[in-house]
Amino acid sequence: MAREPLSLVVTTLDNAATLARCLDSAAFADDILVLDSGSTDATRAIAEAHGARIERHAFDDYAAQKQRAIALARHDWILLLDADEALTPAAAAIIQRELRAPRAAGYRLPRREQMFWTFQHRRSRINTHLRLFDRRHGGMNAVPVHAAPEVLGRVRTLRAAVFLHFGEPDIATKVRKLNDYSSGLVAHKRARGTRFVRTRMLLYPPLFFLRQYLFKRYFLNGWAGYISAASGAWYVFLKYAKLYEARRDQGGAGDDSGGRA
Template sequence: MREPLSVVVTTYNSAGTLEACLASVAWADEIVVLDSGSTDATAAIAQRYGARVQVQPFAGYSAQKQAAIDLARHRWVLLLDSDEALPADAADPVRRALESPPCAGFQLWRREWVFWRWQSPRARLNHYVRLFDRERARMSGHSVHESVQVDGPVRVLDVVLDHYGEPDIAGRVDKANRYSSLQAAEGRPRRQAWLGWRMVAYPSVAFLRYYLLRGHWRAGWAGFIAARVHAFYAFLKYAKLHEARMRGRAGGR
């Protein structure tokens, strides 16, 4: 007997991508949308797909997703971002996975839209736990790059999510600025050793890892630009930690 499935999505002014997201999981037993107070057509789109919509102020990425998971009526949850969509043929493998599931969670692959094209099919895909038994899983609690932490075995499901992400360079740079501020705030209570050298060296390491090791050089200029923004994000994270340290030594001036 197959376990029923709740699809859980957190939203904020997500009208541009939410329709594709919800259309890709219209076959699920339940769709839950937790909105942060959108002022666009997000709620109307969610209701059109029969989603159960609730609203609460944004509590942070990890906490907001955990609150959405807690709203699910079913034990097994598929967690999606509002700018992600499953492929058209995903229903069958997901349903098969939920027939006497052999584990506590499944990782799904994800391919990235890079400004004006999809990443190369020969580039390395990331994978994330997105389908899981919510009674054996919790969000990690990190301020950014939050993840599902599962108490039990995890397997990989052969399903590839489409992630549309930021539609342009400006959006990705803005995200790098916001995320680096959150990561710097999260890192301030901990003593960071060799902070200056990290600020100098790590951006180049981040660029090479993203561009060469993950294969984004195959996406041409789109991959190069994305790798440079990724390196800038790494620089900002350590630069903001350094700034906070210097301000602390100067008595907050």
């Protein structure tokens, strides 16, 4: 039985270190679209060597850039990967089999995270992400930094279709990302009118650490798991600390629950 034609969609900026692995992992795709925002390394040459169609557009926003790439794809079924992600062989086989007779408008895939010098333990809890979907039923949401696809219709999780994220090879890279991401979320949280900011600063970081380290079983990853959970808690703190600072800088009380600190 023939399967639905598939477009692999990847947005890039100086991703020469990881792009070949990403494209190789989904070489079965009928169309490969790479939307580049001005790479100065070998990213475009690598994409060309893998038979990708390369489009260019200056980066303005995570969601807008990915939606632009989705619109440029030749086929309605989209596999959306970041340049530092790659399918496992099992995931590639499952996706091809599923597209012979799709049972949903979108599919969530489990993602194993790189934790510095190791990879997330298979028995720790792995987050799932909507990465395979029919664009006729949806597209990117408008959440800054952590923009993700959303579809109207049934969504299934392909538990065995694990893909890998090679995004945090060392602690310095993770810290840099956490600082950039937390700054990028300030305007969004202000627009949403996030309340009880001081309370969130106090309570969310330790709760987040416990959730990651104990309930998601990051302790199985040894010191890498501990550092990942601790830095994640720091990220939660930074998001609300920066929001508090932004409100105070613009003459507010820092926290719209009342009072000034």
